[in-house]
Amino acid sequence: MTEEEIKIKYVLPWLEQAGVTLDELKCELSFTLKIGRQTLIVGQTQSRKKDTVGGRLDILVQREGRNLLIVETKADGLQLTDDDRDQAISYARLVHPIAPYAVVTNGKDYKLYHTVTKTQIEPTDINVNGFNIALPDDDILEAQSLFLSLSPTNLNAFCRLQVESELRIVKGTLADGRKYVPELHFPRESILTKVMEFYSSPLPGLMIIGQSGSGKTSEMCWLAENLLDKGRPVLFFNGVALEAGILEAIASEFAWTFNGADQPIQIIRRMARLAGSEMLTIIVDAIDEWIYISRESHLGALLRAAEHNNIKIILSCKTSAVEQFMLVRGSPTNIDLLSRKIEIGEFSDKDFYYAIDKYRQAYQFFGNFEDTVLDEARSNPFLLRVLFDVAKNSNLKHLTFSSAEFFETYFHRSIDRIADKRQAEITLKAIAGLLYERDADWIPEDDVRELLNLRITESIMDELFEYGILFRNETRTGIAAIGFYFQQLRDYIIAFKVCRFDTYSQQQLESEFRQIMTMGSRIDVFTLYYRLASTERKLIIDHELRKNATSYLHQYTSLIELHFPALRDTFKPKTQGRIGFIGEILLSQRRLGSYGFRPLGELDDEVHFVPVQKILGNSNLAYLDGANQLQMRGSARGFQNGIDILAEIVDGELIAQLEQFLKEGLLNESKCPEMLEEYIIETVIRNNAIFQDLLEADGCSIRYPLNLDEVLKAILREQLVRHFRDELISARRRSGQINESWNGGFISYSPQLLAEDHKQILNSAENSLSSDHLPARFHSRYVDLEILERPLARAINWLRPIKAVIDGPMFDGERKLKTDVKRGNPVSYEDAKSYLIWLYSTFLENYKNIIETNFPTLKHHFHFYSKLPISVYIEIREPEERHPGVSYTPLGIYLLESQSSISEVKIVKDLVRNNEDMSSYTADGDEFNAFHEKWISFENLFRGWRAQMNDPFQGMPLRRLVYETISHELKTVKKVFQEQY
Incomplete structure (x- = not known):
């Protein structure tokens, strides 16, 4: 029989015969156990509670509110042991008030024990005159120890x-x-x-x-x-x-x-x-x-x-x-x-990575770190905590040392840990002031003691060293010296609590700045002060450089507005809003290093300088403050007096950027619908993994009609898929479900997602799309998608006023022609003729529109434009086989002034050059003079198919023809533009 059967069939009848009534019995009893300051609940059914422990007594016999007897039952056939005795006695001792007796039985054998003495009692020795018992402390300990060690x-x-x-x-x-x-x-x-x-x-x-x-x-x-x-x-x-x-x-x-x-x-x-x-x-x-x-x-x-x-x-x-x-x-x-x-x-690379991830998740702050902040935080978690606290409470975009609130918070939290905060602040100010006075990072300890008037038996506040505010070092000559553990805190104390530069008059601050040397702690103090100072105070220090930078910015924007208004948001910093100047300032040399432009918010200064310690250093602060791209030209002379601002803007900014626009195909094509269609179609085909739902089964041709909104939606879908996949992987990495390996500062892991995982990811992305409930923030940047989306969205926005759907290919046979060229197949004369007439006719119209849109004040300096209307004569020669299995079709392209009021394209045969005039030709019986000619092959029109993956004109003959033509002409236009300024 089980313990329960023994209890029901033997023990309860035995107790009833002994005169115990049902209301005097407690079965399967939970009870509380007091151990020191802790109260444990023994045997409670809610066993998952932290304050619940195992075990529960079988039967407790009570009379008149007092505990009399503990009965512990064992299964039939089990021999009664000393452990059974000890368990029953421990329960008898632990209930309150203590039960004087404990019984252990297996239904056949019964053993009765005295709770205090632990001795077995014979029936003749039982005394039931009273139930009150007091145990010595050691016996209580023994009962508690036995109970706790049971499990x-x-x-x-x-x-x-x-x-x-x-x-x-x-x-x-x-x-x-x-x-x-x-x-x-x-x-x-x-x-x-x-x-x-x-x-x-x-x-x-x-x-x-x-x-x-x-x-x-x-x-x-x-x-x-x-x-x-x-x-x-x-x-x-x-x-x-x-x-x-x-x-x-x-x-x-x-x-x-x-x-x-x-x-x-x-x-x-x-x-x-x-x-x-x-x-x-x-x-x-x-x-x-x-x-x-x-x-x-x-x-x-x-x-x-x-x-x-x-x-x-x-x-x-x-x-x-x-x-x-x-x-x-x-x-x-x-x-x-x-x-x-x-x-x-300091943190290892791996530990620091996960620590930062913990902070980001806890604070829900995903801004970037200034490089020096990251270096300091690696060895100082206290600083990391303060940075995130301030960032959360101040709505900062990034974690930098450009926040006065951070330094004030850090300073007060540092001394708040010290018993005598007032004395700590006085001591820190005194030491910081002496360091500034001597333009040093370290100062002999004896000099500090003398400054603080300390007796021989007195020490500099130990807590300042214990809490990592001050730091002891030894000079090369073996002299004990004192400095600040966190240099930027020292500089903040000097600038705002010792010298209090904000209270200086303009003349005083200017005079103080003139006295600083190129090396030493004073330049560090001014560097930090400059970062935290108001624009009015900064102007006292940088007025000459700021004046030149302001002039540079104004002339840059005015020249763009005058000559290239349609390209305003394409020129740096690529914004439709206000443009600002940003530069790295070297206070020690009173000059600028790298510089560039940034988009401006409502409250941003139009000229912003970021103090750095050296030219072309590793500081990322300018980029955190919004710099689009930095450059440095020796001819700019650090923006000191003597800079030729206009020449720097024309040569170093406008012309250089225009040349880049032509290489990358970034001109304003808003009036060129065929170029826009070509770009959208080829971009979708080239990125077939992202746009697979918009393509035919072969993955190489569009499934028409092509809805423009669906194109952008496909990119967003891909972004969401990546986002939810990254979220799933991140969660599993944090939980340890995905194993990671570290090699130095690099991490590698294999997600090994299952089919159901991919289904979950796709469902999350589709649900987000259909409900228009996008994530509040994408924690990762998908740069390839950004590079794909920006120009594609721009092209779609330009084309949408004309059409929301592309109904079919621009030229019916173009896909077949491209396929034949790619495979090296010969192209039929009639197919080539039809395509060339369409291509060059479309080219002439789009070329005219793009020149007028992008170069309104310079358009007449483009040679082809100045000749409009023009005629294009094209000679198609017999195909050749230059390589086995690869066809080559020579073309002659001739441009001549049109004899009518419109431009035209004509395919000519039997073309002959007239010997007496190298630019004179006869074709089809007609004589003409060409002002431009070139020899290419039909296959070269599609050479983007064999170009590198970063070719911006891959598969786009029309755009390539337009941009290459303008690129050749820009050399002449550039000279004219330079001569104007």
Whole structure:
């Protein structure tokens, strides 16, 4: 029979015969257990609760509100053991009030035990005169220990409550500013590896060391929670909250009372017994903040006592305070001898990548980082936290050192951790001021002591070093020196709290700036001040450069408006809105380095300078501030006086960009519908993977009619598919479902998505499209789609007023001709003739329109345009086979002034050059004079089919013909334009 059957068939009838009524019985009872400050619920049905532990007593007999008897039933045939006895007695001791007796039975054998003495009682010895019992503390401990060691779940539940209680002072959310925010923390791989190695080592102690703000507390908190999640018993203590010894704190947790000289050994042994087969971990965070006079000897005794027991001790300490725990009068302590040390340095590439990802997800901030910010944050998680806090509260676009609010927040949060904040601020200002006065990064410690009027027995505030605000170094001559750990904080304190440059008059600030040298800390101070200063204050420093840059900007925009109004949004910075100038300023040299243009918002200054330390450095700040593209020309003379602004604009900006427009096919084609159609059709065919739903089954021809809106929709669909695929992969990478490998700073992984994954991705994309509910933000940039979409959207927008749908190909036989050319097949004369007449007739019309649109003031300087109307005579010769299986059809193209008021295209035969005049020809019996001629092949018209993938005119003979013609003519137009200015 089972335990339940024994209970029903034997135990309950036996109790009824003994005079126990039903209302005096409690079966399968849940009860609470008080251990120290923690209250555990034993046997509650909601077993998933963190404060619930396993086990429940079978039968509790009560009378007059008092507990009398615990009955523990076992299955039929099982022999009753001492373990059964101990379990029943532990339950009898743990219920409140204590039950004086415990019974264990298997239905045949009955054993009755005294709860206090644990002795078996014979029937003749039973005393039922009273039920009140008081147990000694050691017996209570024994009952609790037995109960907790019955199951790892029981001990883990107790430990979890203890850890959660201790973490309350350091664990929180983004909003409350606590040290440990789980959603921000990413455990460092190097530390985890060494912690796991520590559990296999014979040493009982591990010390995690790092600068203040390096993330020690977060690592310790995460480690405690992670061990608990793995079922390992852990106790956690905050050094700052410990009022006495750690052993006393542990004793308090278990409500123990200890006396005698062998306290540590007693406690350790009891804890080891409590842990059973598991290894108990004791974590103490920030032992340097533990105000206890005997802390070093106490920790040593704890480690020594744990050395031969099933206990590991993990400690954390600031780097600046480690030595006092390791040495006593030059001799190593037990802490040094019995513990391994781990130094928390800067993030590895892998850890930093995941830490940044954690911050982005938690703050929902996806702006970019200034390069110097990223470098600083790698070794300073405290700075990273402040940056994201300020960015979230200030709606910043990017994380840069251009925010005065960031520095003010960082400064106050830094000194808020120090006991005497006022003294800390006074000390920092004094040291910063002396550094500025001496134009130095470091200053001898003796000079600082003299500045602060410190006596021999007094020290510079230790907390300023412990919290990573100040830093000690040694000069080449061996002199101890002091500087700031975070240079930009030093510069901020000098500029805004010591010198207070904002209060200077114009003459004072200008005079102060003139005195700075090209090297030293003063130039760093002015560099930071310049970044944070108002435009009016900046003007005092950069007035000459700003004047020239302003003139440069105004003349640049006015020349575009005058000569190229249709190309305004194609010229840098490619915006239809206001245009601004941006440049990198070198304050030490009073000149500009790289410069360019940027789109302007409503509140942006039209001229913006970004201070940098050197020309052509690695700073990305100008691009974060909106620069489209930077350049630097020696002829610009750093924008100092002497620059020829007009020549720089004409040669370095306008002509250079026009030449690039022609190479890339970027002129305004709004009045050239055939060119637009050709571009849209060929772009769709060339990107058949994206536009497959708009193509025939062969993937090489359009499924007409082609809806223009569907073209743009296909690009958006592709963007959404990539977005949802990336979201799925990112989620699986974070959860560990996708394995990653790191090689230096590079990460690689294989997503291995299944068919159902692709279906889910496609469904998400289609649902987003159909509901018009697009993601609030695409966290990745798909540059190839951006490059594809911008010109395609522009072409569609130009064509849409004329037509919303392309009904069919522009020339019926063009696709077949292109296929024949691609395969090397000969082209029939009639097919070539029809196509050439259409191509050159369309060319003449589109050429005229594109010149008039893009070059309104210069159009008559284009040679072909000045000859309009013109006639095009084309001679088609017999095909040749220059290579086996490859046909070649020579063409002669002749341009002549039209004899009528319209341009025309004519195919001619029997063409003969007249010897007396090299430009005179006879064809079909008619004589004509050509002002331009060239020899090509019919196949060359389609050479884009064999060109490289980045050929902007691939498969577009009309556009290639127009742009190549203008490119040849631009050489002459350029000279005319330069001569005008």
